[in-house]
Each structure stands twice: as structure tokens, then as C-alpha cells.
Amino acid sequence: MVIQQHTIATTQKYNFPHPTTDTTLPQRLVQLSLQTLTHTIPNTPIQLNQQVGNIEPNTLQLNPQPIMLKPKYEPTIVAAVDTSNIKFAETATGILIAVRGANVWKQNHNYHYMRFGPLIFHITEENKKQLYETMQKAYLNTLHLQSTPTLQQMPTRIANLLEKWLQNMLTKTITNGLILFDGSLTSGTPDTPITLMRETLQTARKHASAVLAFSKMTTLRFNGHLITDIHPEYSPPYMLETTGLRFKPPITLFGDIYVARLTKGNYAFRLDIDKEINPPQRIQAVEKLLTNDIISQSYPETLRLAHILCTFTANEVIAMQHFAQRKHGLKIVNRPDMHRLLFGSFGKGEQSA
Amino acid sequence: MKLYKKEGNVIQILSFPNETVEKGDYLLIEDTEAAKSLIAQVIDVQFASIPGILEELLRSLPDGGQPIQGEDFDPLEIAPHITYIQDASLLVCKIRATLENDNLNPSTSWLPSRSQSTIQKLPIPALTKLAKTDEKLPIQLGVTKDNSLLAIDASSLDGRLNIITGKKETGKSHLSKLLMLNLTSYKATVVVFDLNGEYQSLGMTQDGKRNAYHDKIHVLTPSQNFKAALKQLNLHVLLEILIHALHLPGTSAREFRRIWRSLKERDMLNLHELGEAIRNWHCNQHVRDALFSRYHALINSGFFTDNVAESTMLEESLFRAKEHGGAIIVNLRNTSSIDRQIVVEYMLAKLVELLTANRLKAIFLFAEEAHLYLRETYWDDIVTRMRHFGIFTTFVTNQPDTIRENIYRQADNIFLFNFTNEHDLEVVSRAARVDAETVKSIARDLPPHYCLTLGKVVRDFPMVVKVKALDVKTMGETRLFFKDIN
Structure with missing residues (x-):
């Protein structure tokens, strides 16, 4: 079996300083992608580990006194990462998935992006274990192998791998910047090992950058209300500080959690800021974000663009199906929707069953 | 090309960027099972309605209308497939005929197989040969x-x-x-x-x-x-000219007919005698004036001769x-x-x-x-x-x-x-x-x-x-x- 090698030049193309960075992830991902598309990886049994639940006990306190923010005019690079995944077809033996990641940065009033993907994987019950383990070993640097995800979980897991790598790249390449993550700074989950998150944040601090993680959704509640639904009568921009949140091990919080309401309107987001950064610097980081990025609906444009650029459109889904069929001769199976088949217009489809 | 839709005698065909088809081109939609083909002409070329196109276009212009600068690392080379789908076009065609056993008939009553039909451009020489447009002369x-x-x-x-x-x-x-x-x-x-x-x-x-x-x-x-010789002119031809070109009223036309016949009987049909006859004819002054003005129009045209x-x-x-x-x-x-x-x-x-x-x-x-x-x-x-x-x-x-x-x-x-x-x-x-x-x-x-x-x-x-x-x-x-x- 010959695996095609691709010449990859990634970080050199950034428009900012180029420290020595690990560029091997895309290379390995591409190899694995091609491998899954061209042949089936032999089945090697492995003991499954129980996944650790991400439980959030109701210990959270919300300081009703807001931290008022004043826009701080200091030119700073704002960079953001997001990834996206999609299962775009089924074959007789498995599923075809695609992942794509995007780094977006704003520098000198202009937005730039670097997109990685789409990387397509043909995941079967036979190859998923080996595929996932290979990635974990190579990139998450985990000593304990996590349990192999189900076929349905695989797209998210592979996309997470790519996202973690992209985040890592940004922290290594940006100095004195603001790095925006999509999600939280929680680790200890199957796809976010503590060591990796610690290393990522340490690298950012080493380069004098601040990591801010915006969550579009949160389940955290205070007095029975979602923390993002609490709007004290103050004029934005401001942040509300939370305290007392504890997770069961091995879940670890690497950030302090805030509720950020950066513009007028009813939008607020959970914002995790690296807890190793001292509080005045955290506030300063958000204040710099207010002037260095467009903030609309309390959400930074750079992060929004990262999301938009990596999301798959219907057109791309058709193109990827076309690619899989034409280039790799994969036969896509159109499975009938049993709900529709049995219940006609009363069947709402498999997803909402 | 793929058959997409048929409504009445309009057929819609999905065409891909490597297939160059223009308005006016003919297509042969061949159904080998049915042993028949449809001949259709492209009357319009539209963008195929591909889902997600709007999102594609919008995200390429997020920065105040300026295209966002960036690079794509696309190791599997999916982008050409994306543009291939994006640039797909929809050919709106009119069915012109059915071809069966080398015979053309205008019937459009059958439906070719959507999955099995093959579609190809029908060169004009092949069509003219089938239609026999240049047979004898x-x-x-x-x-x-x-x-x-x-x-x-x-x-x-x-x-x-x-x-x-x-x-x-x-x-x-x-x-x-x-x-x-x-x-x-x-x-x-x-x-x-x-x-x-x-x-x-x-x-x-x-x-x-x-x-x-x-x-x-x-x-x-x-x-x-x-030129036209007055002698060789038929009365009805001259009357047509007088009535339709020179708008001679009916009463005056009647008098003119009498003058003409009188001159013809006397074998005196020439331009001078015609003028004299109008001048001396016993009739209403208005009729005479009307006839005279038309007579002069005929003379002035220089078209009539003796x-x-x-x-x-x-x-x-x-x-x-x-x-x-x-x-x-x-x-x-x-x-x-x-x-x-x-x-x-x-x-x-x-x-x-x-x-x-x-x-x-x-x-x-x-x-x-x-x-x-x-x-x-x-x-x-x-x-x-x-x-x-x-x-x-x-x-x-x-x-x-x-x-x-x-x-x-x-x-x-x-x-x-x-x-x-x-x-x-x-x-x-x-x-x-x-x-x-x-x-x-x-x-x-x-x-x-x-x-x-x-x-x-x-x-x-x-x-x-x-x-x-x-x-x-x-x-x-x-x-x-x-x-x-x-």
C-alpha cells in the first residue's frame, strides 16, 4: 500500500512571526484521511475505557456587581479558531465524514484567514479504533488511551483534534495577541487532555497573548437561571464574574468564567479567561478586544468569521459526495428514512425520533 | 448532462462546467431502452439551483463588502469539486421532435428515462441531415x-x-x-x-x-x-393608383372611368388628350378640380408616357x-x-x-x-x-x-x-x-x-x-x- 505524500506548507503562510512550529498534524491527518478512503484498516481489538462524565455541580456563584469595561486603544492582533465537521454520506460499511478548521486573524484592520480542509475520512467499525488511537497517540500526547468513540461520535472527535492543533499553532505563532477559542477552557474530557490544554495556555502566556474562550451555549445556572440570561441594569460593555464552580475529576477548569455582555441587546456569552493571567490583565484583554475587533451581538467578528469559514454548506456536501464517488469510487448508500417510510408525513425523520 | 425535469414541451437538463452548451444548441436525449430519442433545443442557460450557494457567496464577502484575504490548505483538492458543483448550469430546452428509427415526428408525448438516458450535443449537420433541410436546391x-x-x-x-x-x-x-x-x-x-x-x-x-x-x-x-404607357394601361390599374395612391373620391373615380372609356373609344388615349378631356368634361367643378389635381400628380411623377x-x-x-x-x-x-x-x-x-x-x-x-x-x-x-x-x-x-x-x-x-x-x-x-x-x-x-x-x-x-x-x-x-x- 502506498500512501500519497502531500507537501504541506502551513504556518509559513501566516502573516505574522514564524516560530518553529509543529506542522505534522495536517500531514498525518491527510495520510489517515487518504488511508481511510482507499482501504480498510485491519481490525485490532482493544479494551474500551469508560468515558468520564462532564458533570457540573450547582456550586456556581455570580457576582451581581459588573466589571465595567472601557475600550482600550492598543493595536493588537486578534485571532480565532474554529472547526466544523459533518457526516455527509453513508457507505455499506461505514460513514463518510469531513472536517475543516479555520484560523482567522485581524491585523491592521484587515481580516485574514487560513483554512484547513476539508479532510475526508471513511470511518468504519473496523478502522475507527486504529484511526482514533493513531491520532491520539500522535497529537494529544496522551499516556492513557481514551475509549474509542462510537461511529457517530467520530466526526466531532476528529474535528476536536484538528481544533486543538490549530489552537496550539496560534498560541505558538502569535505574540502580544488576543486568541479567541470557541467553547470553554475546560479540559479532562476525552478530546481535551489536561496536558494539552495546559501546554496551549502556557505557550500563549509565554508569547504574552491572552486566551479568551467564548461559549455560544452554556448549561451553567445561577439561582435557576442560565448565567447568560441574567442582565443587570447596567449599560454594556461589562462582565459578570462567577466563582465557586467545581467539576468532578478529571475535569479541570483552566479558566475563570465570566458572563460577557459586550454590546447593547440581549446577547451575553460565557467567557472563559486563562486563570493564570492576573485579573487586571484579563479585563485589559477584553477591553483591547473591544477596540481591535468588531463586536456585534456581544460576539467578536473574528470568531464569527472562523465559524462561517469552516462551516460546510450544502453545496460543499454535494461536492464532497462527488469527490468520494468519482475519485475514490466509494459507493454511497441512500438508506431509507424508516420514520418517513412507516409514518409518512407523520414521521419527522430519524434525527427527531 | 443529466435529465432533470420535463413540463409540457420544456425539458430541463443539468449541465456541468466541462460541457459547453449554449443557447440555440440542439441536444439528443437518447433512451436506448425505449429505442427513441428526443431532440431538444436549448433556449436558456441558467445557474443550477444548488443548495448552499447563497451561504458560499455571503461568506466570501463578510468584511464590509471587501473579499476577505486568505488561503486554503486543501490537500484532497476538494475545491475543484466545489466549483464544479457551483458552476453547474440548468439548460432550459424546448422539445422539437422525437427521433425513432431515423424518422422525425413532432410528438413529445413520451418521457425518456431520467436515470438511463444519455444526453449529447446534436451537431447541426446531423440535424439538417435528419430534417432534410437542404435536399434539392x-x-x-x-x-x-x-x-x-x-x-x-x-x-x-x-x-x-x-x-x-x-x-x-x-x-x-x-x-x-x-x-x-x-x-x-x-x-x-x-x-x-x-x-x-x-x-x-x-x-x-x-x-x-x-x-x-x-x-x-x-x-x-x-x-x-x-415608365408606363397610358395606352397599355388597364383602366382598373389606373383606378387603383388614383383611388389608393392618390386618394381620389368615389364620385370623381366614376367620372374618370367615363372620360377614360370615351378617349379609348376614340383611340385618343394619351396624356395630353386626357388632360384636355378632364378640362372640357361636363361635370361638377369640384369633381373636375379633383381629377385635375390627380392628373397633374400623374404627369409630375414622370412615370407615365405616351x-x-x-x-x-x-x-x-x-x-x-x-x-x-x-x-x-x-x-x-x-x-x-x-x-x-x-x-x-x-x-x-x-x-x-x-x-x-x-x-x-x-x-x-x-x-x-x-x-x-x-x-x-x-x-x-x-x-x-x-x-x-x-x-x-x-x-x-x-x-x-x-x-x-x-x-x-x-x-x-x-x-x-x-x-x-x-x-x-x-x-x-x-x-x-x-x-x-x-x-x-x-x-x-x-x-x-x-x-x-x-x-x-x-x-x-x-x-x-x-x-x-x-x-x-x-x-x-x-x-x-x-x-x-x-
């Missing part, structure tokens, strides 16, 4: 978009009503010349009402030498080498053309509106007379901007009555609304050049031999000198052709003021 019109020659059969113009229309400077007169010259080479008799004097030099090449048509072109200029020898040119030319084929060019340039009508009335009456007496076989009449000299009632006459005498007319106009709707409905062939004006296209689309969508969609995008040919000449397979050049002195160009400066 081919006239080369020009080249089609795929650079194949398109010929029509001259006999498909025989007995037909044709219209050549299009906006200014698109090549109408050029095509008209091409058709009439080719007809003369098949020994046909052609009469042209040449409004701008642009047909007179067709017997010469562009560099002023005699060409193959030189002896077949007979230019008749009214009041110069084309010398029979001066009036033989028309018949001579017609009979020569009957023997060897030829074109009688009636040069109406520098002729006043009234004189033009007098000449045309005379000419048509004379032709009918000769055809009725079987002295001529049949003639092809080319009428440029006929609304400028043809009276209202003649339109129906030409289409219905004169057709039976053997006058087969081709109207040439850049104002399609000057031709009546019933003429379009009865037109057998339409040679349509570019029109951008909706109103003009609307008028032409009333023609019975083609659907309005085809006319509106294809004619709007025709480049100059490209003609959409409709009707019997192409066996009802509308075809776009670039009309071939002629090595003749056309004299149809616009005289420009700033010509020397450029």
Missing part, C-alpha cells in the same frame, strides 16, 4: 455556431411568405440579398422594391468588377428607364428573368412617397396581370420597409390573394410592428436578427411557427449578422446561423458624416 446561408455550414432548400421559399426582421445594422438586407441572388441562380424571377437603392449594384463585386449575377440584375428606375417604346423595359426584364432567372430591382430611391405608391400599385397590378395570363411562372417579391409604400389593404391581399397568382413575398423590416399580426401568423419562414426591445420581440413572437420563449430568449442574445432561422426552411428546427459574406457591391451602408475623420 441548397442555398448556403452561412455557418452555425459549431462552424458547420447551414443550407436551406430554395424550394422551401417557393409559395411561402417570409419575414426578415431585426434591429438596425444587424444584417437583414444582407440576408435578403443572399436569398434573392441564390434564387436567381436557380432561374427564379425576383422583384425587389429597393427603397434605398442598395440592390442596384448587386451585379458588381466589391471592387467594382462584374460578377456572376451581372446579367441577371435588371435595375428599373421609375421615370427613367421604367411613347410605348419607353414602357417596354419591365416586361422585357421580366421575360428575360423568366428564361434565365433574374432580379428586377425597382429603384425607389429619390422617389417621393406618392410616386412610390404609384409605382408599387402599377408594378403589383402588372405582375398580377402577367401572372394571370400565365405569361410569368411565379415571382419572388422582396419588399423592404413595405409600410412606406404598401397601402393597408394590400397586406392581406399579398398574403392571401396574390399568393394564388404566384407572388411569394419576403418582407424586410426593422420595425416589426409595422407588419400586421395576421402576417406573422401566416408567415412560413422568419429570419430573425437581434432585437433587444421587449415590444419588438413580443410582436415577432406572435408568429405561429415558433413559440414565444424561443424567440424572446434566443433573439435577444444574437450578435450582429447572426440570424435565428425559423419555419419551413429549417423544418421547424430553429437554427442560429452567421450569415455568410457576399462578394457584391451592397451599397447598403449608412453614409457617415465623420467617416473621413475616423
